[in-house]
Amino acid sequence: xxxxxxxxxxxxxxxxxxxxxxxxxxxxxxxxxxxxxxxxxxxxxxxxxxxxxxxxxxxxxxxxxxx
Numbered sequence: 001x002x003x004x005x006x007x008x009x010x011x012x013x014x015x016x017x018x019x020x021x022x023x024x025x026x027x028x029x030x031x032x033x034x035x036x037x038x039x040x041x042x043x044x045x046x047x048x049x050x051x052x053x054x055x056x057x058x059x060x061x062x063x064x065x066x067x
Contacts, residue, residue, distance in 0.1 A: 019043035020066055032051050043063040047063070
């Protein structure tokens, strides 16, 4: 009959989460915005483009998953 094949991990779509992006420069950290991405590194890359983060501030970004 109709057997279903499972997709391999490489064929599955990555799970997308919402990430809060903040800039660490003093206390408290400055809120930059929210982005949707599968992981923290991708979230930071998207935030840099979306929020036009200056090159000198890019290495100060952190991404925290939202629940």
